[in-house]
Ligand SMILES: Nc1ncnc2c1ncn2[C@@H]1O[C@H](COP(=O)(O)OP(=O)(O)OP(=O)(O)O)[C@@H](O)[C@H]1O
């Protein structure tokens with residue numbers, strides 16, 4: 001049975017892709033098969049060879065998964081402007097974001113990986129077209145949620161609001177990950193972490209340090225035991 005995980009974050013640039021990549025590498029080390037997707041991406045570049053718009057997050061996830069997948073299933077909605085996706089979609093005349101996302105997700109799910117990870121865009125309450133929000137995709141596909149908290153000043157409010165909104169959406173928060181975005185930890189990192197531990201019922205699954213390069217990431221993976 002496939003474990004289906006949706007990675008959301010406290011904001012855009014909170015580290016969803018970086019953490020997802022590490023999680024995929026960790027599961028690979030555990031001998032698990034993985035597929036990963038970025039259903040909706042804004043900020044895509046034209047690839048002359050493949051003759052399509054491609055997104056760097058989607059390419060990272062495609063490469064980090066153990067199973068191969070068509071780009072169109074990994075990233076069914078690839079929008080060029082690096083702006084809010086529903087506005088980008090309107091600009092370029094694209095529709096059906098929710099339906100295209102769920103169809104691609106189902107195509108990947110039918111291949112029965114041990115883990116199917118999908119990364120959101122921006123934060124939890126991301127607007128899609130026709131009044132839908134990203135949580136609709138998570139609900140329809142019955143994924144559990146992992147919240148990446150980018151550890152910087154302001155993250156307490158963002159994290160607690162997101163946790164409340166996930167519950168309000170009727171989705172299950174499997175746990176959260178504290179992600180260190182800067183080489184030097186934010187001031188009073190431990191106190192901020194403890195504040196979140198005290199107020200979020202779901203478990204802290206891992207603390208991801210600042211990963212200066214690939215080697216630091218590998219060293220961290222070798223020593224860590226995320227509660228996944
Ligand atoms: N633990 C970390 N160590 C070092 N750099 C990090 C870490 N987490 C995130 N970053 C860097 O911060 C930036 C934003 O991270 P990332 O792209 O993962 O955010 P995101 O939440 O996926 O953003 P988006 O909403 O665009 O998908 C990137 O340059 C990434 O390399």
Ligand SMILES: C[C@H](N)[C@H](N)CCCCCC(=O)O
Nearest residue numbers: 012042043082083084121122
């Ligand atoms: C382009 C950017 N890097 C992200 N992929 C999209 C972020 C959308 C945020 C929308 C919002 O909540 O205001």
Ligand SMILES: [Mg+2]
Nearest residue numbers: 016017057119
């Ligand atoms: Mg990302």
